[in-house]
Amino acid sequence: METAIRHTHLLSVILFLLIYLVKTALLLANKEDGLAKFTKAVKIPEMIISTLFLVTGVYMLTQIPEIKSLMIIKIIVVLASIPLAVIGFKKKNKALASISLLMIVAAYGLAEMSKKPSSVKATVGAEIYSVSCARCHGDDGKLGLLGAPDLSASAMDLATRIEIIKNGKGAMTPFAGVLTEEQIKAVAEYSEGLKK
Ligand code: HEC
Numbered sequence: 001m002e003t004a005i006r007h008t009h010l011l012s013v014i015l016f017l018l019i020y021l022v023k024t025a026l027l028l029a030n031k032e033d034g035l036a037k038f039t040k041a042v043k044i045p046e047m048i049i050s051t052l053f054l055v056t057g058v059y060m061l062t063q064i065p066e067i068k069s070l071m072i073i074k075i076i077v078v079l080a081s082i083p084l085a086v087i088g089f090k091k092k093n094k095a096l097a098s099i100s101l102l103m104i105v106a107a108y109g110l111a112e113m114s115k116k117p118s119s120v121k122a123t124v125g126a127e128i129y130s131v132s133c134a135r136c137h138g139d140d141g142k143l144g145l146l147g148a149p150d151l152s153a154s155a156m157d158l159a160t161r162i163e164i165i166k167n168g169k170g171a172m173t174p175f176a177g178v179l180t181e182e183q184i185k186a187v188a189e190y191s192e193g194l195k196k
Contacts, residue, residue, distance in 0.1 A: 002063070009056035013108060015049045017101075020085065024101050028094055039089070070110065077107040125190030128183055132175065133191070141194035146171040152194045161188040 019042050026035040061071075081103035088096030130139065137143055141151030147170065156164075165184050168174030175184060 005056050005059055008052060009060060012049045012053035012056065016046075016053050017104060017108075019046055019049070020101050020104070023089060024097050027089065027092060027097050032092070035089075074107045074110060077103050081107075121186050122190065122193075124183065125186035125188075125193075128179065128187040129190050132179070133187065136172070137191075141191070148172065151191050152196055154191075154195065158188055158192060161191060 022038060023035060026038060061075075081100040084096050084103070085100035087093065088098075088100055134143075136145040136148040137151050138145075141154075144150060162184055164172065165179075165188055166174060166176040179187065
């Protein structure tokens with residue numbers, strides 16, 4: 001379900017961009033007739049595509065626990081580009097139409113670029129956690145072996161987590177030397193995500 005929606009979103013974004021690309025190209029090439037014909041031909045598909053694009057986008061947003069600043073920038077840029085595009089095409093203003101197209105492309109480029117490393121990091125964090133931490137803390141953070149605190153309820157900040165994971169505390173063994181700095185950071189971030 002989740003991936004189906006993600007793929008629908010991506011597909012609708014691509015189709016949406018293709019339509020805008022063709023429109024902008026026609027406008028820039030002064031092909032007014034072509035532009036009018038094309039606009040008319042894609043009117044209904046465009047309505048379906050932009051509805052899909054918005055609905056899937058909103059759905060995906062509701063599935064994300066914390067909205068990151070980059071995502072807010074993306075949303076603002078996409079939302080701002082829409083009126084610019086509408087005005088640009090209505091007034092046949094080449095600069096406005098091109099700027100709005102560039103804005104949408106940039107917003108998605110930005111989001112795609114930032115996505116990969118963080119999801120790789122999250123997987124690394126989850127793997128380390130299940131190997132090194134779950135035996136005391138449990139997969140959900142609640143096991144509490146040897147008096148281990150419930151990580152799903154811990155409000156400890158990231159820096160303190162990293163320190164405790166490095167140096168250990170009480171019955172918790174230190175992980176400095178066992179895990180690299182990067183692995184410690186990844187698993188500390190993963191442990192924060194157990195909070196619900
Ligand atoms: C041998 C059992 C054990 C293992 C393995 C272990 N912990 Fe712990 N952990 C504990 C115990 C016990 C404490 C409580 C320490 C204290 O305050 O005295 C603790 C405390 C913590 C805290 C502090 C939470 C709070 O709110 O006080 C964090 C965060 C934490 N562990 C994360 C991890 C992570 C991440 C790993 C894996 C890299 C890990 N632990 C592996 C037993 C363990």
